[in-house]
Every structure is written in structure tokens, then in C-alpha cells.
Amino acid sequence: MSEQAIAAVILAAGRGERMRSAKPKVLHEVAGRSMLAHAMASAGALCPQRLVVVIGDQAPEVGEAARALRPDAAIAVQAPPRGTGDAVARALPALEGFDGVVLILYADTPLARPETLSRLVARAQGEAGAVLGFRTDSPGAYGRLVRDGDGALAAIIEAKDASAEERAITLCNAGLMAVDAAFLREALPRLTNDNAKGEYYLTDVVATARASGRRFAVVEGEQSEALGVNARAELAAVEAIFQARLREAAMAAGATLIDPQTVYFSWDTKVGRDVVIEPGVFFGPGVEIADGATVRAFSHIEGARIAPGAVVGPFARLRPGAEIGAGARVGNFVEVKKAQIGEGAKVNHLAYVGDAEVGARANIGAGAITCNYDGFRKHRTEIGEGAFIGSNSALVAPVSIGRGAYVGSGSVITRNVEEDALAVARGRQAEIKGWAARFRRANSREEKE
CATH class of the missing domain: 2.160.10.10 (Hexapeptide repeat proteins)
Known part of the structure; x- marks a missing residue:
């Protein structure tokens, strides 16, 4: 990989209501370490110059945990929750003056390998960005990655919005991406929440790139690296x-x-x-x-x-x-x-x-x-x-x-x-000869009477 600068943004603002827990979702552990710590460690393996953790206002302890793991981590707060695009936008002030590639991870997706993230960042260099995908014979509800004739990412289609032909695509969206910092600053303000959930989707930056003549590349990883935790x-x-x-x-x-x-x-x-x-x-x-x-x-x-x-x-x-x-x-x-x-x-x-x-x-x-x-x-x-x-x-x-x-x-x-x-520190052993026989005889007489 070149020596281009890397920053990491970890999204950790989800409420995790399906966990049915008093503890924030991302602080639940996998192999003895919180999911947040796993995500921070994977990002940290790439030696990012800056690391930003985006939390919700309902869980300040997530920010405290992040700072305990890495004291120089910046903490951004998303309130109210308005989608992944808005969450990344909350991190932009902490990236002011940064020029390089921004790696975007999810704290509830702890299985991404550092070597996969390294390939993702390397592929994003010289492009608007790169998206992590995986192949599966059972795509289900995962978004599909549609490529153009040159292999670049043409679109990310949500499963519920996909045509029959698009649902047959086996290349799926893992959700993780690396984006050029300058392009990210340009694209995030242009996102809209004109959708059923009224949220700002980070994936819409792909369409913004296409509209301006820029490209997103696709890097393939294992399906396990896309597994998120909600329950x-x-x-x-x-x-x-x-x-x-x-x-x-x-x-x-x-x-x-x-x-x-x-x-x-x-x-x-x-x-x-x-x-x-x-x-x-x-x-x-x-x-x-x-x-x-x-x-x-x-x-x-x-x-x-x-x-x-x-x-x-x-x-x-x-x-x-x-x-x-x-x-x-x-x-x-x-x-x-x-x-x-x-x-x-x-x-x-x-x-x-x-x-x-x-x-x-x-x-x-x-x-x-x-x-x-x-x-x-x-x-x-x-x-x-x-x-x-x-x-x-x-x-x-x-x-x-x-x-x-x-x-x-x-x-x-x-x-x-x-x-x-x-x-030796114990009572001295004493022995009374014949005591047991006399005890048995006495108790036998009492039973007969």
C-alpha cells in the first residue's frame, strides 16, 4: 500500500433494542472483548492518523469505552439517529484538514479482518472510494452490488427494491467502505432522506460519484466479515x-x-x-x-x-x-x-x-x-x-x-x-480403651427398654 494517509470512522450509535439489554449493544463481547474493541483493533492495525467513534446520546459509556481503548480517539454524537450517512457526517468536524482515505466501519460488525480492510483502503486510492462485497448463493435481504462493464460499482440495490434480475446477483454489499476524504465532504451534504425510513443512507454516495463521473471500486471479502449483530x-x-x-x-x-x-x-x-x-x-x-x-x-x-x-x-x-x-x-x-x-x-x-x-x-x-x-x-x-x-x-x-x-x-x-x-498444629490424639464397646452396650439396653 502507498503511504497515503488513513482515517477511520467507526459507527457505534445504534440503540440495539433487539438485544434486550441494559448494556449498549456494541459493548457486548465476542471472545472476551467488546465488539467496539474488535472494530477499533481492526482499524488500528492500519495505523490511522485519526480515529472517530460516532455514538448515540443514549449511551455515553460507549464513548468512554472508546477513549479507554484509545485516548486520542475523537467522539462524535449522533442525535437523533437519522441513518448512516448522517452518522458519518457527524464525524466530519473531527476530520477537518485531513486529506486521504476514510475507512468507515460498524462497531456491531466485528469480524472484518485487518488484511481485508487494508485491501479496501488500497483499492480506494485514486478513486472516489471502494466498497466491500462478498459472494453467496443465498443473498436474501442483503443489498446487491451492480457492476458496470469496466468492473466499477454502478449501484447498490436494496433487496426490497431489486428487480428479479438484480435479485439473482450473488455479489452482496458488506456495508464497509473506504472513501476519499475530499469526495466524502462533497457528497455527504448532497444526501437526501427521500425514502421510506426518512434516513440519510451512506450508500447513496455511490450514485453521487457516478453522477459526477467518478468511480467506486469493489473489493471482495468473506461473507462472515459482513455479519452484523442486532440480537x-x-x-x-x-x-x-x-x-x-x-x-x-x-x-x-x-x-x-x-x-x-x-x-x-x-x-x-x-x-x-x-x-x-x-x-x-x-x-x-x-x-x-x-x-x-x-x-x-x-x-x-x-x-x-x-x-x-x-x-x-x-x-x-x-x-x-x-x-x-x-x-x-x-x-x-x-x-x-x-x-x-x-x-x-x-x-x-x-x-x-x-x-x-x-x-x-x-x-x-x-x-x-x-x-x-x-x-x-x-x-x-x-x-x-x-x-x-x-x-x-x-x-x-x-x-x-x-x-x-x-x-x-x-x-x-x-x-x-x-x-x-x-x-504440627493440631489437638493431641487421645484414646480411651473400651469406650466404643461400652457406648454400644449402653445404647442397646435403652433400645430394649
Whole structure:
């Protein structure tokens, strides 16, 4: 692509009433990231000099979310909603003095790939603009793209207005376009709302270009890139497509997914080579899995890092801040939160390790927990290298277990334990000989009476 300047306008003013949600439509998530964030990331991959997000006055939180993602983003408000052409017109003041190509995206259409957008912008250079299209054997209600003999875009025909011949066209309008900035300033004021909805349609700029002897080009992409979200079922359909992309990318990079359809990634999950992921695993945002690690079935992982050769699960939960060292084991029904599990350490059964550091080769027994919360503050537990924490022990933080120390099973540890020491903190076992037999005889007599 040439070095011609790029600006991006993201339309996010829709009310999303069919979502039946108190949350603005474009803030609903796909693979752990809002649709707005997906659109901004796709546009951001092209390094636009300016980025404008057009919001509705009913949802100022959309503007706040956009600014949180990109502080230099300009926020324009469309009120009342009067169509896509009017929405883009609201963005023009933020583009004052800009000379280049304006990329126009929809925040509720999150599947557009950056490489497709790059082709769209490149094709628009030297033209009035370019429109993204796709081919399908079932065009349905999509607008049709009619080309002239030179391959340029002659018209965009809405399905309800199309003739039988036009409805047979399989090249459909995806809605995304890239437009020369100078032409956009010229064309938008000339739009009219003389239509059934009384709205200003952005697609009418194509006719304006034709009337002035200018051209719009057509760039073809995948049908999935045109999928918009207006209801929960459509959100689920988009999620399914995005997950399929993520699974395919993970396997192409060298990971093994035993049953791909049951694994759910986040948009930013990083998976190394020779990683094995068993069925039923869910990844939230912020997960990194290094080469050769294994995630066993039905585990839930978010905000965690797993080092090479580590094994996690089955039925494990890693919460934000969990760091699992090389060759470590985190097993059945174990929860780890904001804790570092050292190289070769084992936390294999029914344990909770939170706000802690577990040294290399340490062993945490079944049912052991770190008691990190006192009702007001969190406190840390330090467990030294090679330490052994017996089953069903409670380590009351803040507390430190020395290197190589042993904690006897069933202990409640409230003070630091020295290196290589044995700590036992439980009531002394007492035995009363013959008590059980006497108890049974006494109760048997009462039953007979």
C-alpha cells in the first residue's frame, strides 16, 4: 500500500433494542472483548492518523469505552439517529484538514479482518472510494452490488427494491467502505432522506460519484466479515465464527486440540507449539501457554501464564495472576489465584493457593489452603523450595514456610516455620480403651427398654 494517509470512522450509535439489554449493544463481547474493541483493533492495525467513534446520546459509556481503548480517539454524537450517512457526517468536524482515505466501519460488525480492510483502503486510492462485497448463493435481504462493464460499482440495490434480475446477483454489499476524504465532504451534504425510513443512507454516495463521473471500486471479502449483530442469536453466531478462527490459528501454530469444538479461546490467548488442550477447556482474557504444556479437560483459565511442560487440570481453575512454572502440576479441583507455582512444584488435589509463592519442587497436599483474606485485606503466603504441606492444612497468612520444611496433615499454621523443620498444629490424639464397646452396650439396653 502507498503511504497515503488513513482515517477511520467507526459507527457505534445504534440503540440495539433487539438485544434486550441494559448494556449498549456494541459493548457486548465476542471472545472476551467488546465488539467496539474488535472494530477499533481492526482499524488500528492500519495505523490511522485519526480515529472517530460516532455514538448515540443514549449511551455515553460507549464513548468512554472508546477513549479507554484509545485516548486520542475523537467522539462524535449522533442525535437523533437519522441513518448512516448522517452518522458519518457527524464525524466530519473531527476530520477537518485531513486529506486521504476514510475507512468507515460498524462497531456491531466485528469480524472484518485487518488484511481485508487494508485491501479496501488500497483499492480506494485514486478513486472516489471502494466498497466491500462478498459472494453467496443465498443473498436474501442483503443489498446487491451492480457492476458496470469496466468492473466499477454502478449501484447498490436494496433487496426490497431489486428487480428479479438484480435479485439473482450473488455479489452482496458488506456495508464497509473506504472513501476519499475530499469526495466524502462533497457528497455527504448532497444526501437526501427521500425514502421510506426518512434516513440519510451512506450508500447513496455511490450514485453521487457516478453522477459526477467518478468511480467506486469493489473489493471482495468473506461473507462472515459482513455479519452484523442486532440480537443475541446473531451474537452467538459471530462468537462461533470467531472461535473457529482462533482454534484454526492455534492448531496451525502447532497446538493439539483433542476436540476443537469444545475449546473456547479469548481474543488474546497465546498458545505455544506442542501444547495439548483436552476437551471442555475455557480461556478468559490474558492467558499465555508456553511450548509443551498440557491443559487437561474441563479447566477454566484466565489471566494466567503456564510455563513449558507444565500440566494443568483436569477440573482446575487458574485465576488472574496465576503463574505456573516449568514442569509444575496443578491438578483436580485446584484453584490458583495471584500466585506463583515454582518449577516442578505439585498442587495436585482439591487445594486453594491464593496470594502466594510456592517454591520449586514443593508439594501441596490434598485439601490444603492458604488463608489469604482476613475480611479486610489480602495477605501473602511464602512456601519455600522443596517444602511439603500435608493434606487438609490451613496456612493463615501472612506466613512463611521455610525451605524443605514439613507441615503435618490437618495443621493450622499461624506462625512462620523454619527451614527443614516439622510443624504440627493440631489437638493431641487421645484414646480411651473400651469406650466404643461400652457406648454400644449402653445404647442397646435403652433400645430394649
